[in-house]
Amino acid sequence: MVEVDGVSMLFNRSKEQVDNLKEYLVRVFQRKLFFEEFWALRDISFNIKRGESIGIVGLNGSGKSTLLKIIARVMKPTNGEVRVFGSVAPLIELGAGFDMDLSARENIFLNGAVLGLNRSEMRRRFDSIMDFSELWDFVDVPIKNFSSGMIARLGFAIATSSRPDILIVDEILGVGDFKFQKKCEDRISEIIGTGATVIFVSHSIEQVLDLCQRAVWIKNGRIVMMGSAKEVCGAYNNS
Numbered sequence: 001m002v003e004v005d006g007v008s009m010l011f012n013r014s015k016e017q018v019d020n021l022k023e024y025l026v027r028v029f030q031r032k033l034f035f036e037e038f039w040a041l042r043d044i045s046f047n048i049k050r051g052e053s054i055g056i057v058g059l060n061g062s063g064k065s066t067l068l069k070i071i072a073r074v075m076k077p078t079n080g081e082v083r084v085f086g087s088v089a090p091l092i093e094l095g096a097g098f099d100m101d102l103s104a105r106e107n108i109f110l111n112g113a114v115l116g117l118n119r120s121e122m123r124r125r126f127d128s129i130m131d132f133s134e135l136w137d138f139v140d141v142p143i144k145n146f147s148s149g150m151i152a153r154l155g156f157a158i159a160t161s162s163r164p165d166i167l168i169v170d171e172i173l174g175v176g177d178f179k180f181q182k183k184c185e186d187r188i189s190e191i192i193g194t195g196a197t198v199i200f201v202s203h204s205i206e207q208v209l210d211l212c213q214r215a216v217w218i219k220n221g222r223i224v225m226m227g228s229a230k231e232v233c234g235a236y237n238n239s
């Protein structure tokens with residue numbers, strides 16, 4: 001379903017802060033702009049089969065989100081290739097596409113348009129999105145007045161309102177309260193039950209063990225270990 005083939009990602013990390021375009025151009029002209037090359041991922045390869053759920057574990061800054069963004073085609077890798085066979089629902093930075101001045105209702109339709117769904121399709125899904133997010137009391141409130149957890153609930157409800165072939169989940173189950181986290185886990189299990197492939201990043205080893213059969217451990221942008229979730233999480237925990 002997903003083939004990750006020799007993926008490497010190079011970032012330019014500037015050591016200095018340039019606050020505006022004028023200063024940037026002056027520094028370029030004076031040759032006083034310094035960059036530092038940084039490989040966030042190095043030669044990552046693995047395949048994911050249909051219906052498999054795979055967890056990606058690793059410490060902060062190890063490259064997990066960068067890998068998910070490359071698989072979701074938010075970023076292009078510097079080297080290597082990712083081949084994806086099926087529809088993808090990325091749960092990455094939930095609510096990033098929302099317009100803060102618009103209400104929950106308006107953002108649902110806006111998000112639908114971004115996902116390529118027409119108005120009547122979104123009207124059909126509207127009630128179930130609102131039911132799942134439990135935000136009916138706020139349906140016409142601009143989402144700039146929402147808490148971050150409420151925004152994440154709405155984002156999760158919209159992104160999982162379709163039944164994707166591949167679900168990409170980046171550390172989002174920590175955002176809601178414990179009741180909503182359980183609801184999200186149940187919905188992900190339900191999507192896995194429909195035969196979907198799931199790629200899941202979490203710092204919660206329990207969640208990875210609950211939801212995934214296989215796991216990949218990444219450290220400093222390289223794969224340290226790949227195998228059954230139990231084996232990999234055990235080794236990661238012990239490290």
Ligand SMILES: Nc1ncnc2c1ncn2[C@@H]1O[C@H](COP(=O)(O)OP(=O)(O)OP(=O)(O)O)[C@@H](O)[C@H]1O
Pocket residue numbers: 011012013040058059060061062063064065066067
């Ligand atoms: N756009 C960017 N420009 C420069 N460096 C970046 C960029 N995005 C990520 N990085 C760097 O790449 C490395 C990996 O970041 P990434 O977000 O993939 O880590 P992560 O494993 O998801 O971390 P966390 O567990 O903290 O979410 C970090 O050192 C980060 O500073």
